[in-house]
Amino acid sequence: MSRKVAPYGAWASPITVDLLLNGAVTLTRGMPRWDGNDLYWTELRPTEAGRQVIVRRSPPPRSGGRGDAWGAGGAIADITPAGYNARTRVHEYGGGHYAVSGGTVWFANFDDQRLYLQERDADPVPITPEADVRHADMLVDPGRGRIFAVREDHTTGAAEAVNTLVALDWRGEREAITIAAGNDFYSSPKLSPDRNRLAWLTWNHPNMPWDGTELWVGELDAEGRATSARKVAGGSSESIYQPEWSPGGELYFVSDRNDWWNLYRVRGGGDEPVCRRAAEFGAPQWGFGMTSYSFLGAAEIVCVYSEAGGTKLGLIDAANGTLKQIELLYTTLSAVAVSGRRVALIAASPTLAERILIVDAGTGAQEVVKVSNPAHIDPGYFSIPQPIEFPTNGGVTAHAFYYPPKNKDYEAAPGEKSPLVVHCHGGPTSSTGPSFDLEYQYWTSRGFGIVDVNYGGSSGYGRAYRLRLNSNWGVVDVDDCINAARYLVEHGLVDGKRIAITGGSAGGFTTLVALTKRDFFNAGASHFGIGDLVTFIKETHKFESHYVDTLIGPYPERADLYRDRSAVNFADNLNCPVILFQGLEDKVVPPSQAEEFVAVCEKKKLPYAYLAFEGEQHGFRQAKNIRRSIEGELFFYSQIFDFATADDIEPVDIRNF
Numbered sequence: 001m002s003r004k005v006a007p008y009g010a011w012a013s014p015i016t017v018d019l020l021l022n023g024a025v026t027l028t029r030g031m032p033r034w035d036g037n038d039l040y041w042t043e044l045r046p047t048e049a050g051r052q053v054i055v056r057r058s059p060p061p062r063s064g065g066r067g068d069a070w071g072a073g074g075a076i077a078d079i080t081p082a083g084y085n086a087r088t089r090v091h092e093y094g095g096g097h098y099a100v101s102g103g104t105v106w107f108a109n110f111d112d113q114r115l116y117l118q119e120r121d122a123d124p125v126p127i128t129p130e131a132d133v134r135h136a137d138m139l140v141d142p143g144r145g146r147i148f149a150v151r152e153d154h155t156t157g158a159a160e161a162v163n164t165l166v167a168l169d170w171r172g173e174r175e176a177i178t179i180a181a182g183n184d185f186y187s188s189p190k191l192s193p194d195r196n197r198l199a200w201l202t203w204n205h206p207n208m209p210w211d212g213t214e215l216w217v218g219e220l221d222a223e224g225r226a227t228s229a230r231k232v233a234g235g236s237s238e239s240i241y242q243p244e245w246s247p248g249g250e251l252y253f254v255s256d257r258n259d260w261w262n263l264y265r266v267r268g269g270g271d272e273p274v275c276r277r278a279a280e281f282g283a284p285q286w287g288f289g290m291t292s293y294s295f296l297g298a299a300e301i302v303c304v305y306s307e308a309g310g311t312k313l314g315l316i317d318a319a320n321g322t323l324k325q326i327e328l329l330y331t332t333l334s335a336v337a338v339s340g341r342r343v344a345l346i347a348a349s350p351t352l353a354e355r356i357l358i359v360d361a362g363t364g365a366q367e368v369v370k371v372s373n374p375a376h377i378d379p380g381y382f383s384i385p386q387p388i389e390f391p392t393n394g395g396v397t398a399h400a401f402y403y404p405p406k407n408k409d410y411e412a413a414p415g416e417k418s419p420l421v422v423h424c425h426g427g428p429t430s431s432t433g434p435s436f437d438l439e440y441q442y443w444t445s446r447g448f449g450i451v452d453v454n455y456g457g458s459s460g461y462g463r464a465y466r467l468r469l470n471s472n473w474g475v476v477d478v479d480d481c482i483n484a485a486r487y488l489v490e491h492g493l494v495d496g497k498r499i500a501i502t503g504g505s506a507g508g509f510t511t512l513v514a515l516t517k518r519d520f521f522n523a524g525a526s527h528f529g530i531g532d533l534v535t536f537i538k539e540t541h542k543f544e545s546h547y548v549d550t551l552i553g554p555y556p557e558r559a560d561l562y563r564d565r566s567a568v569n570f571a572d573n574l575n576c577p578v579i580l581f582q583g584l585e586d587k588v589v590p591p592s593q594a595e596e597f598v599a600v601c602e603k604k605k606l607p608y609a610y611l612a613f614e615g616e617q618h619g620f621r622q623a624k625n626i627r628r629s630i631e632g633e634l635f636f637y638s639q640i641f642d643f644a645t646a647d648d649i650e651p652v653d654i655r656n657f
Contacts, residue, residue, distance in 0.1 A: 003411045008418040008447035008495075009638060011410040012646035015381055015445045017627045020438045021046055024373040027346050027354045031289045034339035035100045039369065040079070041344075041356050042086060042098065050621020051085040053078050054098055054107060057369055076370070084124060085110035088136040088288075090152045091543040092588050092618065095287025096137035096187075099147065106138055106147060106170065115147075117171060127172030131155050135168070137288040139189045145170050146224045148179065148189040148198065150288065152542075160542045165189060165200055167224040179218060179226045185209070185543070187288055192245045196220055199243040199251055201234075206546035206554075209285040210429050210459070210466065212236040215243055215253055232266055239463070241282035242291060246318070247298045254282040254292070259462045263293065263303070263316065275321040280306040283334075284429045284459050294338040296361055302343050304333040306460050309387055310434050313345070315361065326364065330357070332435040344369075348436045350384050373438060380408030383444035385434045385452070390487035392456075396468070398480040399461065401432060402488060403440050403450040412447065419498035419641050420449045420488060422481050422521070426505035428469060428551070431458040439630060446634070446646070449494045455480035455510075457551075473506075473551035474513045474565035481510060482520050498522055498641045502633070505529065505589060505618065512567035512597065516574055523640040525633050527581045528589045528618060531568040531597040534559075539590045571600040577607035577657055579636045581629045583616030607657040609636060 026044035033040045037059040044052050060074045080086050088097040088108035098107040103120040106127070113134045116124035128135065132154040139148040146167045153162045165180040180186060183202045187209065190199045198220055203213040214234040218226035233253060234240040241254040241261060251266040252274065261282030263274040275281075281292055281303055293303035293316075301316040305323075310331030315324045330347040332354075337344045341362045348354040354372040359365070383406040392398040405418045412418070421443060425432045432452045440450050454460065456476040457469025469476050481501060489496040500523040503511045508529015515524040530536045537548055537555060553561050563569055578601075582594040594610065601608040611632055613625040620626050628650070635649045639657070 003409055005413055006410050006447075006646075007643045008405060008412050008416060009641060009643040010646055011405075011407045011445065011447045013381060013407060013442070013445035015377060015438060015441050016647075017442070017630055019375045019377075020373070020442065020630070021623045021626065023375075025370075027356060027370070027372045029095055029287055029289075030335060030346055030356060031095070031098070032335055032337045032344040032346065032356055033098075033100055034337055034342075034344065035103065037339065038100075038103070039337075039339075039344055039356070039358070040098075040100050040105070041370070043370075044621060046621060046623040046626055049615075051080075051110070052087045052097070053080045054086050054105060055079060055370070079105055079118065080107065081123065084116070088134055089113055089587075090134045090136035090150060090288065092541045093287050093543070094136065096150070096289035099138035099140050101140040101142055106140070108135055115149075115168070115172075127168070127170070135166075137187055137189060139191060140170065141167070141191055141195065141224065143195055144222070144224045146177075148191065148224075150186050150189070151176070160545065163542075165202075177223065177225050179224075180216065180229065187285065188243055190243050190245060192251075193247060193249050197245075198226065199232075199245070201240055201243065206549035207236060208429065208544075208547055208550070209241075210239045210256075211550060212238060213240045215240045215251075217251065233264070233271055239282075241285060242293070244293065244295070246295055252293075252301075256282070256463045259464055263301070265318075273321070274301075274318065275316050275323050277305070277323065278307075278462070280460055280462075284427065286427070286430065290334075291336045292334070294336050294343075296338060296341060296343075300361075302336060302338060302361055304336055304345065306433075313343075313359065326359065326361070328359070328366075332433050348372075350434050350436060351379070351382055353436045353438075373436075375438070377438075377441070378408070380406075381445045382406060382441060383450075387434070388451075388484070388487065390483055392483040393476075393479040396456070398456060398483065399454040399458070400484045401434055401452045401454075402493070403444050403452070404493065405444050405447045405449055407445045407447065410447065417493070417495040418447055418449045419500065419637070420451060420485055420494035421637075422485050422499065422501045423450055423452045424455060424477060424481050424501065424503035424507040424510040425452070425458070426503065426507045428455075428457050428473060428477060428506040428510070429459060429466060430506075431460040433460070442630065443634075448637075449488065451484050451488060453481050453484045470550050471553055473548070474509070474517075477510045478514045478518060481514060482518065485520070500524060500637060500640075503527065503529065508589070509567075512578070513565060515576060515578055516567040516570040519575055522576050523637060524576065524578045525581070525636065526578065526594070526597075527620075527629065528583055528586055529580070529593070530589055531566065531593045533562045533566045535592060535596065536589065537562075539592065541587055544588065568597050568600055571597060571606060572604050574601065574606045574608075577609070577636070577640055577654055579609040579611070579633060579652065579654075581620075581632070582610070582612045583618065583620060583625075584612055584614050585616060586618045588618040602655065605656045607654060609652045609654045611652070
């Protein structure tokens with residue numbers, strides 16, 4: 001069958017926004033947790049106004065006298081009733097929003113930020129007062145009837161919220177006990193097997209948890225009070241991640257002290273490495289409740305670790321540190337939870353949607369429990385990402401994943417090359433990988449190339465690569481995005497005159513700086529991006545209020561750099577159209593950021609479009625707004641790059657164009 005000839009961008013595709021949304025959920029922060037043989041996780045549902053729902057999979061009925069819960073089947077049921085949204089606002093990014101023990105669930109409700117107790121098949125009951133006092137990273141201690149949690153108190157009248165580590169009564173009947181206080185941030189409470197010790201992480205401004213954290217251990221009394229506490233690892237230039245107690249009572253943790261996030265354990269008066277490897281066994285702690293390893297027994301650890309090209313599942317012999325890979329079809333793995341020999345985790349690949357997966361660590365048997373998007377897509381429309389390494393400024397190498405155009409029904413005219421969308425991820429201390437992304441396939445199946453850039457500062461390549469961005473945000477990231485595009489142009493893969501740049505949050509910052517400080521891109525799209533750094537640090541939330549100290553420099557001492565890296569100050573240099581998308585309830589990047597940029601564009605008659613969404617926070621969660629942002633960006637590019645979309649899309653008003 002011959003293919004139709006049509007311009008890149010104008011190809012008709014079966015990968016529609018409906019396909020992205022209908023029946024789809026987001027499992028990225030699904031936090032799988034075992035409670036006996038019951039498996040719990042969280043689903044973000046765009047079709048339910050973006051609420052998060054806790055779900056339980058109970059084991060199938062026992063048969064054949066086997067007496068185990070392994071095997072396909074089992075009843076899946078929503079736990080979170082209609083009208084509730086299991087999501088905490090601690091650090092605004094949340095995570096660690098629920099805990100479960102003995103069939104009882106405790107969760108933070110988004111609307112009022114109260115903690116609720118929900119006994120099996122019963123209605124939720126609040127256990128914290130009506131006040132702006134938020135909780136996350138909950139850990140149940142059944143013996144004491146306590147829940148250890150991170151508290152973020154917005155009622156003290158202090159200049160910023162006060163964070164502490166507390167022990168709550170699990171029915172809300174006793175006063176909370178403060179375990180640790182005085183530092184700016186806390187996370188990761190972990191109770192020893194004998195229940196006599198509690199480990200946790202803490203850090204202070206201007207550090208973020210991937211810059212420098214400390215690991216502490218406290219001795220607990222019968223009520224759960226810490227009678228003493230001591231620091232056992234970490235500091236201002238060492239990132240500690242995920243403390244865990246072994247079944248025998250040894251404390252393990254992940255540290256990047258040797259450039260890579262590797263596994264260590266506390267022994268005697270110090271600690272020792274467990275498995276040295278040029279690989280990442282941890283990740284930036286943007287949310288609570290993150291897990292990358294767990295114990296299968298006293299002598300064996302199951303873990304996920306990142307190397308070039310993707311993430312792998314492995315088994316570590318705790319005695320000798322040897323690592324054995326468990327072969328899977330998936331390239332993106334996270335959120336490890338263990339029950340016996342069963343390992344639950346979130347898994348995906350370029351062609352397999354994100355899913356809750358159970359792997360038997362002994363036999364290798366696998367069970368898919370829940371798929372985020374059940375749509376079946378013909379491989380003829382699927383673009384497989386290609387890892388690329390390219391030279392960039394300073395004589396170093398940077399990394400990206402390139403998705404070429406792919407549609408079995410279409411081809412372009414001879415000699416035509418595809419437009420390119422350069423995607424810069426958020427964070428900026430984050431990363432992208434070769435994962436299933438139907439939104440990318442939406443673009444590539446219409447004839448776009450996409451390059452997803454892991455610019456300097458991204459995680460997954462060691463601490464030194466992350467440090468490339470320090471003091472150079474708005475420089476290194478922009479250089480790497482431009483050089484990724486140049487690499488593809490030089491290799492004859494894309495059209496050098498039709499290159500757009502897009503990104504959300506910190507990626508939006510990079511987009512706006514690139515469009516106003518460099519003469520390279522032909523269009524750009526900023527999704528809730530930062531345009532004015534001074535406004536950002538004055539208005540943003542506590543967690544990131546000093547993040548820019550590291551990325552740019554201290555303020556006001558380096559006010560010159562803040563001005564130089566703020567795109568709003570150079571908007572009159574804009575030499576191509578830009579579209580901005582913004583949630584009007586965003587507390588991380590407030591709407592004033594987009595509105596200030598829009599005002600300058602309007603005053604100077606520069607080409608722009610602006611779409612603002614009621615009821616959206618940082619990142620769009622509602623189906624109607626996700627649809628409008630995707631289709632609006634496609635329509636915007638169609639006008640700039642002069643092609644007619646095959647889709648019937650509501651037009652976007654591009655002012656001054």
